[in-house]
Amino acid sequence: MFDPKLKEALSRVQKPGRYTGGEPGSVYKNKDEVDVRFAFCFPDTYEVGMSFLGEKILYELLNSHKNWWCERAFMPWLDMKAEMERLGLPLYTMESKDPLTDFDAVGFTLQYELSYTNILAMLELASTSRFYCGTEKSGTSKIGIT
Numbered sequence: 657m658f659d660p661k662l663k664e665a666l667s668r669v670q671k672p673g674r675y676t677g678g679e680p681g682s683v684y685k686n687k688d689e690v691d692v693r694f695a696f697c698f699p700d701t702y703e704v705g706m707s708f709l710g711e712k713i714l715y716e717l718l719n720s721h722k723n724w725w726c727e728r729a730f731m732p733w734l735d736m737k738a739e740m741e742r743l744g745l746p747l748y749t750m751e752s753k754d755p756l757t758d759f760d761a762v763g764f765t766l767q768y769e770l771s772y773t774n775i776l777a778m779l780e781l782a783s784t785s786r787f788y789c790g791t792e793k794s795g796t797s798k799i800g801i802t
Contacts, residue, residue, distance in 0.1 A: 662753065665739035674702040675736060677750030681712075683719040683726070684751055691723040695749050695759040699766070699774035702730045711765065727751040727759075731774045732781070740781055747781035756782035 658666075666672040687693060696715060698705030705711055705728070718726035727749035732740060740747070746755035756762050762782075764775050 659745070659753065661743045661745050662748075665736060665743055665745060668739055669733070669735045671733070674730070675732065675750075677728075677753075682751060683715070685719075685725040687725065687752060687754075689723075690725040692721075692725070692761070693759045694718060694724065694726045695729055695756050695762040696726050697729045697756070697762060697764045697775075697778055699731050699764055699771040699778060701733055705730045708765075708767065714765075725751075727754075729756060729778070731771075731778055737777070737781065746783045747778055 662675075666675060669675070696711070696718070698708065698711055711728070715726055715728060718724055728751070729747055729749045731737075732747075739745070746757065748755050749759075756778075764778075766772065766775075
């Protein structure tokens, strides 16, 4: 199920469990059966993000809607960030491993000012531009401003 590049990256980092998902409380849905896919991004490492109670509350609240699927993404630590850049792996969510560019909406939570630059780093890893506007092949429009 894991992309071969992701497997390679995980074999080279200090704490691969930060990037695999599947922990108790994770929500998995069939992406073909939901109307909205939301990538909920925390601009710090997995350990910091998962210790934030607000993240857990919003994750559960958004996933309580039958036709919405909220997935999580975290800022990778330096070793994984370097591997993702080396291998051309885009930032992905923990649940589906899909890149952020596949989502209907991407949101960030800001807990403190020092994490602001991590948002830019995450968007860069996700291969998005800071300002974009376009129409997908499906005919849906996407607009984003950071």
